[in-house]
Amino acid sequence: MFIWxxxxxxxxxxxxxxxxxxxxPDLRRHALREVEQRLAKWREDMPVEWRPGQDLICGSGSSLMTALLHLSYFSVARTLYWSFMVCGAAQESKPHKIQTVRQAFDPGREFLLCLGSSRAFVRTLNSVMVDVGERRLFYYLVCFFTEIYRFRVF
Structure with missing residues (x-):
């Protein structure tokens, strides 16, 4: 698990x-797409029992480590897709680009993936809190992950 x-x-x-x-914005989106592809490859190459998005099926000793890996993955994914949204908003604010009403209110792929990553983070956290029973530890972890990426993205 250390390698992953x-x-x-x-x-x-x-x-x-x-x-x-x-x-x-164009260069940033291209570089973010590259990170997205690497993240997808990282997830696909990983053993199924550790793969984020799967149920935690490991024994109790390694389930905490697997949960931490999942939480890290979903934090990275959330930050990645939030960056796509910010980059897209900067690109769409160009004065020469005219949007239709549908384009202005369409949440887009990045928004849905960011939202999905946030929900998966919370689901993982809830499942581990129920299984392990150490609620206090995981509240600190949520604060830790949120603080790291709050300053990086905003």
């Missing part, structure tokens, strides 16, 4: 570097 956490940390680092750079 390390690879995810490398993707997190790449994403944080992209977010902190000053690029034009």
């Amino acid at each position: 956490r390390t690879r995810l940390a490398q993707l997190q680092n790449r994403l944080c570097m992209l977010i902190s750079r000053c690029d034009n």
